[in-house]
C-alpha cells in the first residue's frame with residue numbers, strides 16, 4: 001500500500017454512540033456563563049446555539065433546553081437594521097440571521113422577531129450580479145448567498161429577491177472539477193459545495209449541475225480511514241461528513257461513499273469522557289462538530305435513535321415538513 | 335475548533351491554566367466594554383484604535399471589532415496624511431493577524447476593504463504578499479482568492495498569471511490549488527481562442543499533466559486536472575436526436591438549452607410549439623413539444639438550434655433526426671501513447687486506481703466501441719482495488735453498458751429509423767443514468783438488474799408503454815414516477831409486499847396489464863379485490 005500523506009489512523013477500538021454523554025455535553029454548555037471557552041466564543045454565539053439546539057432536537061432532548069431564555073436572547077439580538085447579531089452588542093450579519101431563524105423555526109416561534117425587518121435586511125444584501133454581502137460592509141461569499149436564500153425560504157418570502165440572479169451567481173462559481181468555490185474563480189470546497197447545492201435545491205435548479213461529475217469529486221473525499229476531507233489532499237474532519245454527505249444526498253448519490261467506514265470514523269471522533277465530537281479522534285470536542293457528527297449519522301440512515309435531518313437546511317426533517325417546504329432532490333422524481 | 339489536541343494535564347498545570355484564562359477573560363471583558371462604550375458615544379479616538387488593535391491580534395474573528403475600526407476610518411476627521419498613516423497601519427495589522435491566523439475570513443476582508451479605500455494602492459506589494467503567503471501554505475484558498483482580487487485590480491493578464499501558475503506547479507506537482515488556478519486561467523484564455531488553438535493548448539497540457547502523474551502517482555491533484563482535459567469542451571449546442579410522431583415532438587441536445595434557442599420550421603415557416611421540460615425547468619437538454627399542425631399537412635421540417643439547421647426526414651409517418659457518429663478526436667496518437675504509458679504504470683503499481691481510471695477515460699475518448707470490453711475489465715478491477723467507491727464504479731459501468739447497447743441498436747437500425755424497443759435485461763445495471771435516449775423508447779426491458787434504488791430515474795421513460803422491471807429485487811414502489819403512456823408493467827419476481835403502494839400506482843396509471851407473480855404481496859387476500867375496485871379491466875397476473 002502506498003504511504004498516505006493526508007490521512008489519519010483510527011484508534012484500535014471505536015466506541016459506541018454515546019448519546020447520553022453528548023446530550024449532557026450540549027446541555028451543560030453555557031450553563032456556566034463565566035466559563036472561558038463559552039465567553040471567548042461570544043462572537044459566534046447565535047450559530048453556537050443553533051448547533052447545540054439542533055443536535056439536542058435530533059436526540060429528542062429539545063424539551064430540556066431553556067426555550068424562553070433562548071427566545072428572549074434572539075429578540076434582543078435583532079437590531080434596528082432588521083439583521084440579527086451573534087450576540088448582544090455585536091453587529092448583525094447574515095450568518096447569524098440564518099442561525100436565529102433556524103432556531104425560531106425549530107422552536108416554532110417565528111413571531112419572536114420582526115419578520116418584515118429580517119426580510120428587508122436580507123433583501124438589501126443582494127447585489128446587482130445576484131451575489132449577497134454578509135452585512136453592510138460588503139464582503140461577498142457563497143455562504144452568504146445560501147444564508148440569504150435559506151432564511152427567506154424559511155420565512156416563505158423568496159419572492160423579495162431576484163432568485164434567477166442569485167442562481168446565476170452560483171453558476172459563476174462552478175469550477176473545472178464540477179465543484180463550487182466561495183466566489184467566482186475560488187477553488188472548490190466541500191462547504192461551499194453544500195451552500196451552492198443547498199441554494200440550487202431550495203430554488204429548484206439542480207438540473208444546472210453535472211451531478212455525476214460533482215458527486216465523483218465528493219465521493220473522492222473519502223479516505224482510507226473512512227473519514228471525509230473538504231478538498232483533495234487534506235485531512236479528514238467530522239464536519240465534512242456533513243458538507244459532503246448532505247450534497248451527495250441531495251444529488252441522489254449517497255451510496256457512492258462507504259457508509260460503514262464513515263460511521264466508524266465519526267464514532268471514533270467522540271470524546272468518551274466529556275461527550276461531544278471533535279474534528280478528528282483525540283481532539284477537543286465542540287458543539288459544531290457534535291452537530292455534524294450527529295447529522296452525518298442521521299443521514300447515513302443508521303439505526304441510532306436520532307431524528308431524520310433535512311440535507312438542504314440542516315434542520316430536523318419534521319420542522320421542514322411543518323413549514324411545508326419541499327427542497328428539491330435528485331433521488332426523487334418530482 | 336480545528337486541530338486542537340486534547341492533552342492530559344496535571345492538577346498543577348490545570349490550576350495555572352485556569353489562572354491564565356481568568357486573566358485573559360477579564361482583559362477581554364474590560365476591552366469589550368471600553369470599545370462598546372466608546373462606540374455608543376461615537377468616540378473614535380486613539381484609545382479605541384489601540385484597544386481594538388490589541389483585541390483583534392488576540393482573536394481576529396471578533397468581526398464587530400473590525401466593523402468598529404472601519405467606522406473609525408469613516409467617522410474621523412483625520413486629515414489625508416493621517417488617514418493614509420492609519421490605512422498603512424491597518425495593512426500592517428492585518429498582515430500580523432494573518433501571520434497568526436492565515437485562515438480568518440474577516441481579516442482578509444479587512445485588507446480588501448482597506449486597499450479599496452487607499453488613494454493609491456501598491457498592488458505589486460500585495461501580489462508579493464500573496465506569493466509569500468502561498469510559499470508558506472500553497473493550499474490557503476483565502477490567499478488564492480485575495481490574489482485573484484489583486485490580479486484583477488492590478489490588471490494583470492491571464493497569460494502573465496499563467497506563468498506564475500506554471501512555476502507553482504513545476505515547483506510542486508502535488509498541489510490541487512495550483513491546478514485549479516491553472517484551469518481557471520486556461521478557461522479565460524480559451525475564451526478568446528478558436529477550437530484549433532484550444533486543441534493545441536490541451537495537447538501541451540496533457541503532456542505536462544502526464545509528467546505530473548508519473549512524478550507522484552498517488553497524489554490525486556493532477557489526475558483531476560487530467561480528467562478535465564479529457565472532457566470535451568463543446569461551446570456550441572447541437573441537436574442529438576429528434577422525433578415527431580402525431581402531434582408530439584421530442585428532441586434532445588448535447589447541452590442544456592432554453593426554448594428561446596429552439597425553432598421548429600414546418601414548411602419553411604416557424605411553428606408555434608408549446609415546449610415542456612421534464613422538471614418544468616427553463617433550460618434542459620431534453621424537450622417535449624405539442625405541435626398544432628396535422629402531420630399530413632407537413633412537407634418538410636427543420637429544427638434550428640443556435641443558428642444551425644437540422645433537416646428531419648419522414649418515414650412511416652414519423653419525422654426524425656439522428657446524429658450518430660462518435661466525436662472525432664484530433665489527438666488520437668497522443669492519447670494512444672498516453673494509454674500505453676499508463677499500461678506501464680499499472681505494471682509498476684498494480685494498485686494505482688488512478689492509472690486504471692485514466693486508462694478508461696483515454697480508451698473511451700480514443701474509440702469507445704473498440705475498447706468497450708477493456709473498459710469493463712478495468713472497471714471491474716476498480717471495484718476491487720478502490721472498494722470505498724465500488725458503487726461509483728458500478729454506476730459508471732451501467733452508464734457505459736447502456737451507451738454501448740444503444741450504439742448496438744443504431745447498427746441494426748435502418749438509416750431512417752429510430753428503434754422504439756430496447757432490451758437491457760440481465761446486465762447488472764445499478765442505475766439508469768440520465769440517458770436522454772430513454773425518452774424515445776416505447777418498450778423497455780430492464781428485467782434482471784439491480785435497479786431497486788433507481789426507480790425515480792424511470793421518470794425519463796416518457797414514451798414508454800411497456801416496461802419490465804422483473805427480477806430487480808424491488809421492495810417498494812414509493813419512488814415510481816407517473817408515466818403517462820404506460821400500459822403494461824411487468825414486476826414479476828420482486829420483493830413487493832405493500833398493497834397500498836400498488837393501488838396507489840394503479841390510480842396514477844391507466845394500466846392494461848400488470849404482472850405481479852412471485853412477489854410476497856401475492857399472498858395478500860385483499861390484493862385482487864383491492865385492484866379490481868380501482869382497475870376492473872386490468873389483466874392481472876398473480877400466482
Ligand SMILES: [Zn+2]
Nearest residue numbers: 237238239279
Ligand atoms: Zn471541522
